[in-house]
Amino acid sequence: xxxxxxxxxxxxxxxxxxxxxxxxxxxxxxxxxxxxxxxxxxxxxxxxxxxxxxxxxxxxxxxxxxxxxxxxxxxxxxxxxxxxxxxxxxxxxxxxxxxxxxxxxxxxxxxxxxxxxxxxxxxxxxxxxxxxxxxxxxxxxxxxxxxxxxxxxxxxxxxxxxxxxxxxxxxxxxxxxxxxxxxxxxxxxxxxxxxxxxxxxxxxxxxxxxxxxxxxxxxxxxxxxxxxxxxxxxxxxxxxxxxxxxxxxxxxxxxxxxxxx
Amino acid sequence: xxxxxxxxxxxxxxxxxxxxxxxxxxxxxxxxxxxxxxxxxxxxxxxxxxxxxxxxxxxxxxxxxxxxxxxxxxxxxxxxxxxxxxxxxxxxxxxxxxxxxxxxxxxxxxxxxxxxxxxxxxxxxxxxxxxxxxxxxxxxxxxxxxxxxxxxxxxxxxxxxxxxxxxxxxxxxxxxxxxxxxxxxxxxxxxxxxxxxxxxxxxxxxxxxxxxxxxxxxxxxxxxxxxxxxxxxxxxxxxxxxxxxxxxxxxxxxxxxxx
Numbered sequence: 395x396x397x398x399x400x401x402x403x404x405x406x407x408x409x410x411x412x413x414x415x416x417x418x419x420x421x422x423x424x425x426x427x428x429x430x431x432x433x434x435x436x437x438x439x440x441x442x443x444x445x446x447x448x449x450x451x452x453x454x455x456x457x458x459x460x461x462x463x464x465x466x467x468x469x470x471x472x473x474x475x476x477x478x479x480x481x482x483x484x485x486x487x488x489x490x491x492x493x494x495x496x497x498x499x500x501x502x503x504x505x506x507x508x509x510x511x512x513x514x515x516x517x518x519x520x521x522x523x524x525x526x527x528x529x530x531x532x533x534x535x536x537x538x539x540x541x542x543x544x545x546x547x548x549x550x551x552x553x554x555x556x557x558x559x560x561x562x563x564x565x566x567x568x569x570x571x572x573x574x575x576x577x578x579x580x581x582x583x584x585x586x587x588x589x590x591x592x593x594x595x596x597x598x599x600x601x602x603x604x605x606x607x608x609x610x611x612x613x614x615x616x617x618x619x620x621x622x623x624x625x626x627x628x629x630x631x632x633x634x635x636x637x638x639x640x641x642x643x644x645x646x647x648x649x650x651x652x653x654x655x
Numbered sequence: 656x657x658x659x660x661x662x663x664x665x666x667x668x669x670x671x672x673x674x675x676x677x678x679x680x681x682x683x684x685x686x687x688x689x690x691x692x693x694x695x696x697x698x699x700x701x702x703x704x705x706x707x708x709x710x711x712x713x714x715x716x717x718x719x720x721x722x723x724x725x726x727x728x729x730x731x732x733x734x735x736x737x738x739x740x741x742x743x744x745x746x747x748x749x750x751x752x753x754x755x756x757x758x759x760x761x762x763x764x765x766x767x768x769x770x771x772x773x774x775x776x777x778x779x780x781x782x783x784x785x786x787x788x789x790x791x792x793x794x795x796x797x798x799x800x801x802x803x804x805x806x807x808x809x810x811x812x813x814x815x816x817x818x819x820x821x822x823x824x825x826x827x828x829x830x831x832x833x834x835x836x837x838x839x840x841x842x843x844x845x846x847x848x849x850x851x852x853x854x855x856x857x858x859x860x861x862x863x864x865x866x867x868x869x870x871x872x873x874x875x876x877x878x879x880x881x882x883x884x885x886x887x888x889x890x891x892x893x894x895x896x897x898x899x900x901x902x903x904x905x906x907x908x909x910x911x912x913x914x
Contacts, residue, residue: 397754397755397757398755401751401755405740408742463740464738465738465739465740465741466739466740468734468738469738469739469740469752469794470755471703471705472703472705472727472732472734473727473752473755473756474724474725474726474727474728474756475724475727475755476724477724651722652707653707654666654700654705654706654707655700655705655706
């Protein structure tokens, strides 16, 4: 497993796209610091970018990497290696390199501007942790979709992007619509439950709670604060995120075991 | 060393292999023949666990292969199409395979045999089809395995490489290995095969020596015998649209008799 992981990791590190990804975060974070040196403001500004962009880039990289490394996969399939190991190794190598680009791109400017001396350090860590979770989850989902649509690139690409669009945009739209049309009823519990089914929402809520600006979310925010604001709530949220992470892992392992190549 | 019992495989509605039972245990060279789409590659991929059979059982070295992978270290496999990561150099590819398998191997004699010295630093994406096939052969023969399976080993090879390949195959045969080859080049079969397995529409149609095949289908040579076999088979099973000539030229009549 480690060897496959190593090769796909270095393969990713050879690609210029991963440096572009790093460069974007680096430049973006630096420019935010040029506008304001208030660390917590920068964290909030970064939040929205990370919550939308990390899943998108991870989705695109996931499908692209799968289809581009098809030859490598074919070569490995004839070797004495378990199939599960081949695909999980490739996926983890991919997700690790994505996470590393994010961590370095966002982390370096923060270190330069003195995050370690700041009180915002936990907000910063929570943001990065959520970014890493989202990178893993969405590259996993798109890798899973690509594996499932092994021979149909266009279909795989389209489906993966549709999944991202659903979680990043459509889900919230439906969610808001429901909240509006049933606003006469107490919906706090429903809102809490519904946000568990969208990793992007879940990440957003944990970061907002961590930043202690849940007042922005109004009455519902209070319910979230009550439930997620304390230690156990936070643990629960990350537990659900971990479930989201395990879902593609489990599917990839399963499909790898029964697929014909 | 490898035995297959009642193997069936279909891809969606297309039945590729239909209840195949065969074993490859005797040392020597077995040629798996058959027209395009007869299931040769699927059979081989089943042996290697790349295609999962719908039904039936495959045993390699006395163990069922389902869900197993370690047995693959005992099989040298040459895939039909040489596909490699394009941005890797030949040298790096060889090193990578050795690293992943974790056992030492000596590639030098094979590099020399196929004249690959000058290509070691070239990227695989820049190689010609024939040179890629040589790299493919190198990887298949890199390890000293008791079983060698080659899917169309001669594709794209120049005459010199072909002679070298035949030498290597003969040498490995003398060392008591089980060698499986699929090919469409009948002269190669006549030259090296000890046994022929003829696949037709997913079934084993014939198994025996090349000489037996020639006798059974009354051909002056193996090529003719195989042509006869295929023609017989077509007449016996297929309902062909009948070509007839009328005033307007050629018209196509379907046989509309109720069956």
